[in-house]
Amino acid sequence: MxxxxxxxxxxxxxxxxxxxxxxxxxxxxxxxxxxxxxxxxxxxxxxxxxxxxxxxxxxxxxxxxxxxxxxxxxxxxxxxxxxxxxxxxxxxxxxxxxxxxxxxxxxxxxxxxxxxxxxxxxxxxxxxxxxxxxxxxxxxxxxxxxxxxxxxxxxxxxxxxxxxxxxxxxxxxxxxxxLVTDKYFKVDASKCISCGRCSKMCPVGNILIENDVPRWQSHCAGCLACYHACPYHAINFGKMTQTKGQYNIMEQIYE
Ligand SMILES: Cc1cc2nc3c(=O)[nH]c(=O)nc-3n(C[C@H](O)[C@H](O)[C@H](O)COP(=O)(O)O)c2cc1C
Structure with a gap:
């Protein structure tokens, strides 16, 4: 196993x-x-x-x-x-x-x-x-x-x-x-389309969509799946990630 x-x-x-x-x-x-x-x-x-x-x-x-x-x-x-x-x-x-x-x-x-x-x-x-x-x-x-x-x-x-x-x-x-905390995650409401991808990709079920925006539930694994999965880079970890890239394994494998 x-x-x-x-x-x-x-x-x-x-x-x-x-x-x-x-x-x-x-x-x-x-x-x-x-x-x-x-x-x-x-x-x-x-x-x-x-x-x-x-x-x-x-x-x-x-x-x-x-x-x-x-x-x-x-x-x-x-x-x-x-x-x-x-x-x-x-x-x-x-x-x-x-x-x-x-x-x-x-x-x-x-x-x-x-x-x-x-x-x-x-x-x-x-x-x-x-x-x-x-x-x-x-x-x-x-x-x-x-x-x-x-x-x-x-x-x-x-x-x-x-x-x-x-x-x-x-x-x-x-x-x-x-740094292993979800308290710095912020959503840019002007970019978020409420697709729920962040919530679906979270491996520990730490994100609920409430009133069309993601809310982190304080049991974060720190994996950044939500940040990387967002199709519009609407999720950031403080200000530090605003200019950073996103990783999508599917793009890497199939390109
Ligand atoms: C919170 C966090 C901490 C990390 N720390 C390290 C590290 O100490 N050393 C390193 O080489 N990579 C580090 N990485 C990179 C990951 O180990 C690497 O990208 C890994 O393959 C991601 O695996 P996953 O896609 O299965 O989550 C870190 C990534 C995250 C999200």
Missing amino acids: IYYFSGTGNSLYVARHLADALGEKLCPMALSRPLGTDLEGPVGLVFPVYGWGIPNVVEKFVSKQLVPLLDGKQEELPFLYAVMTCGDDMGYTDRVLEKALGRQVDAAFSVLMPDVYVCLPGFDVDSKEECREKFEKEKVAVPEIAACVKEQRRVRLLKRGPFPWTKTYILRPLFNRF
């Missing part, structure tokens, strides 16, 4: 490739119903890196759903692996995951995918060319990951980037505290 979380589609894209290569099933982490008790075969976790760590959805899934299942398992534990998609570098995201799990994963991989983070100065979406290159590399990386999983190889193929400790253990807590 492959459990995944994805805000803007990259991790789902990777998870689907991996599931095809391994003949595995996919299950969303954001699913509200509890998991079954079946943990046969390898268990994969596929998700994006947020602020050099794991998204809050992944943390919740791991601690509330996966850990109790693993703890209750009488027989040998299944092969456990993580595939983390990131735009640039992942710091010690694997260690953050392992802390939440209370155990080590057997294998861990990072896959470079188009960057969707736009909320700070200097951060923007990748150019079309950069996206194309990343998708080309993904085509090679996923079969390699699948081969490692099939052979149950205990490997770590990770792009930690420079200063991983500082990023994960100093910057990440600040990032989570001040």
